[in-house]
Amino acid sequence: MNDSIDIAAATSSLAEKAQSALAGLRADRGGEADALVPEGHVFCGLALGDRDDMLRFLSEQAVSLGLARDAEALMQAFLKREAEGTTGMMDGFAIPHAKSATIERTAVLIAKDRVGVTGWDTMDELPVRIAIALLIPDTAGGTTHLRLLSQVTEALMDEAFRDQVKSCDDPAGLAAAINARLM
């Protein structure tokens, strides 16, 4: 009987902590209760040339979506981060990220190129086909960036998830697959 009560209390405590962490992440995203990656943040079938083309595309889309105010400032933030060390990963994935005053709220954008872009250093030297871009406002808490990066990286370590993302070419399906893993 006592064991049951202890387990119930522990489970309740864990659930509270998870809810608190989730609330923290949602608060960073302006208090929205919707999915982390809405369908409108996913862009497939792109025919971009190199890394900077992809980062510029993401910067411009971020402004169109109201996620950032200045595309050039966001582009410079992405480039500054790349200069510190590539965000190219493996198997065609990259996790570009920017923390900048021009970013309005925490957001994730996905860009998928048809063949892969050149000029992006990766661990396995494969071109980047899918960029999972993390946008973090200057005002976000210190752990927002870390939490998002941790979730994305953990997902990317799963070969089945990578295969799912690589094979899906419609924004709705891709958003659903990513949201299922990132929450």
Next chain:
Amino acid sequence: MVSEKVTLINPQGLHMRPAGLFASTMGKFACDVIVHTTDKDVNGKSPMALMAAGIPCGTEVEIRCDGADENEALTAAIDLIKSGLGE
């Protein structure tokens, strides 16, 4: 096997850049390197595994090195973390 505890002082925790630096530094040693936290053991030579672990600033971790050059590896790991992993 040798081990030592050390606290992470990077303001943003073990994100991509410091994780990559730690992994590439440890990659030069022959021994196994484990970063042990209260709830997980992470391969210290894998940048992805370190990033996925999402270890925040202020966390005390235990570095465990096991192999031929374990003492050198442990010294390098502890010095690197204490110096802030380049940040």
